[in-house]
Amino acid sequence: MRIPLSWLREYVELPAGETGRGVAARLIDAGLEVETVLTLGADLKGPLVVGQVLHIEELTGFKKPIRYCQVDVGDANGTGDPQNIICGATNFAEGDKVAVILPGGVLPGGFQITARKTYGKVSEGMICSARELGMGDDHDGILILPGQCEVGADAVELLELADEVLDIAVTPDRGYALCLRGVAREAAVAYGVPLRDPALLDVPGPTPGGYPVRVEDPMACDRFTARTVVGIDHEAQSPIWMQRRLQKAGMRPISLVVDITNYVMLELGQPLHAYDRTRLTGPIVVRRARPGEKLTTLDGAERTLDPEDLLITDDSGPIGLAGVMGGESTEIAVGDTGPTGPLGTTSVVIEAAHFDPVAVSRSARRHRLLTEASRRFERGVDPLASRAAAQRAADLLVLLGGGTAEPGVTEVVTPSAPRTITMPADHPDRVAGTEYGRETVARRLQDVGCDVYGTDKLVVTVPSWRPDLTDPNDLAEEVIRLEGYQKLPSTLPKPPAGRGLTEAQRLHRRVGRVLAGSGYVEAPTYPFLGPAALDGLGLDADDPRRSTVRLVNPISEEEPGLRTTLLPGLLAALRRNEGRGMRDLALFETGLVFLPRPDAPAAPPLPVDRRPTAEELAKLDASLPEQPRHVAVVLAGARERAGWWGPGHPAGWADAVRAAVTVAEAAGAPLVVRQGRYQPWHPGRCAELVVDGRVIGHAGELHPRAIKALHLPERTCAMELDLDALAAAGSGPVQAPRLSTYPVxxxxxxxxxxxxxxxxxxxxxxxxxxxxxxxxxxxxxxxxxxxxxxxxxxxxxxxxxxxxxxxxxxxxxxxxxxxxxxxxxxxxxxxxxxx
Structure with missing residues (x-):
């Protein structure tokens, strides 16, 4: 959300000399993420004035149109004589008011203006386009100013070219900050000054005669306000101040009616939609889509609707996707006067409604239509602001478009009680680890907009614009952030005495240390697995490692399961490093593998209103897959490099076996190494790793077919064993050897x-x-x-x-x-x- 500082000052009396960076610092302290502060017009230097085109001479003999213009700039040039200016644009005529920069001025980007001879004439300045003034990307022609602008007036001030804009990254829980009203409330609290709330308008209640509206799904649309404005001048344009505020906020001016709806949305946070009244047939109806219905939206795309989509309809069918985008059939038209009357829209019906955030979010994503309206609805819009937003839009249409607001006001409301939260007065103290006191807690919650009652136990009524406040911890967060995160004391947690690492944790660390000491580098990998990796290992179709626990919502469809072996991830890491020029590699990983239990019961639903019982947790544990911890190593290239110290030697199957022996020594377990056969190892270079008569792993050189399928270096070796089984067979903590002073x-x-x-x-x-x-x-x-x-x-x-x-x-x-x-x-x- 982009917030122009000049617009923000309209609602908050900021200190006179306060800069955008100062405001940003205050808002950051209050918990908002101000990413940047944009300074507009800093490199623009005048004189930039309003000029009137007196005469245009078309120059010929050039490859493109060239015009030699006489422009009246009043007394801005010190003489009062017209300026002679060369211009290549053709979208202006004699009598138009334009923005003129005189010699000595500098345009954004460091472009200096001087009097110079070009096309056989002397050009004494420049007639500017919107893009040349830094107002946007529009470069279709010269910027035409309204006719009431005074010749010679300062165009920098008129066009509001000098300003600062706060660019705020609004998190999903702070939808109220997607408008000037919400940010102004935060700024008012940060500076301790009153808020001039733009939503405090004299709004009439429902009155007969408004445009008919029927809501068939009151749970998805609990408020719908409709206002009608007629007699709008279809040729009226948005004033410069409105266009500039929209541009600074990152929106493009379109037409008066559309600009007003966007302006009110930015001001109050309530998305609006305006329908051309002459194109509506019958009452407006809010309902779910029916099978087979289609809608052509304002972007010109025909969309097949889903029964879950919430629609705005009339007798002709769907005319809008509620909270997302309107339909093309009732679009506001802009045009001249034709043989039968005005071609543009002269009467509109304004919609200000409150839609269910979930319904809007799902429709927007289903149709890939992420709009400014859906962005606000899915984060939560103040339902009580719809009446004020409709009134504000109607007032602006009357003021700027010459229209007349009809007295009838339609309002469909599903009654709902205010949300209240009961909280101990000292709850924020216990959460923050400091002492605020009841008075501070109550004051800060009132700053947010809450009504607070009670002494030791507070009953807090949450404001309508804060749907994210649902429990005592949310209220505690508001108190803490407004008091200042920087004021929180730094305290270290106090662990209970007599506890430390478990024996399994100690073994895990010992194994990592001994492998690192043996020259291996730890390479943690993702625990996801796909059939392609198992195929590359050459596993048989009935190999137990192919039976994986499948994820309901995998990150990648190519890896939908949890790993049953560490080798695919480690080998992929080895291949990736080898492809980046590393030739001598020795990697290891310790991590969980996930082995499905065929007879495991389904996971029971756990309660949310209390802590699960031991029996319920036991049933949950029984539904989980077995998760033993494994250790694995992979080697390729030289195990010892050649040099002046000797010839070195390549990594081989014996090094993989030695890694297993090293791990077993760290665990204090008697490991037996014997010849074995197991995929994906080479049948003649594979060792079984046995503890207490049980095979717990394998080591050796990989099979050539697996090496070729996985694009690994030749003679790649690997080892993997069950670390939990090794720990169970170990003698516990490794005892230090007893040293003897007698000879061996x-x-x-x-x-x-x-x-x-x-x-x-x-x-x-x-x-x-x-x-x-x-x-x-x-x-x-x-x-x-x-x-x-x-x-x-x-x-x-x-x-x-x-x-x-x-x-x-x-x-x-x-x-x-x-x-x-x-x-x-x-x-x-x-x-x-x-x-």
């Missing part, structure tokens, strides 16, 4: 086992047999060869033994090693290599 004893052992025996199983047997003296165990070599035999492999381990209270002897270390080897022989049929 190292024993190496090489065991030959069948090729299909997992190294993790051999390692587990060694740990169990070695006993408590074993400090660490590391696999440092895997060997296969003809000397071992087909289907056999050698696993070499380094075992470190240490005691906390003594130095181990060679015999003690050897006994522990032999016990470890015996355990491996018993569980895995291992043979000591070289024995």
């Amino acid at each position: 004893a190292t024993q190496d052992v090489a065991l030959v086992v069948d090729a299909d025996v997992p190294a993790a199983e051999v390692e587990a047997a060694l740990r169990e047999g070695a006993g408590e003296l074993l400090e660490s165990l590391r696999l440092f070599d895997v060997f296969t060869g003809e000397q071992l035999g087909e289907g056999r492999k050698s696993l070499a381990y380094a075992l470190r033994f240490r005691a906390q209270d003594r130095t181990l002897t060679v015999e003690e270390a050897t006994r522990a090693r032999d016990a470890a080897v015996r355990a491996a022989q018993q569980r895995t049929a291992a043979v000591l290599r070289g024995a």
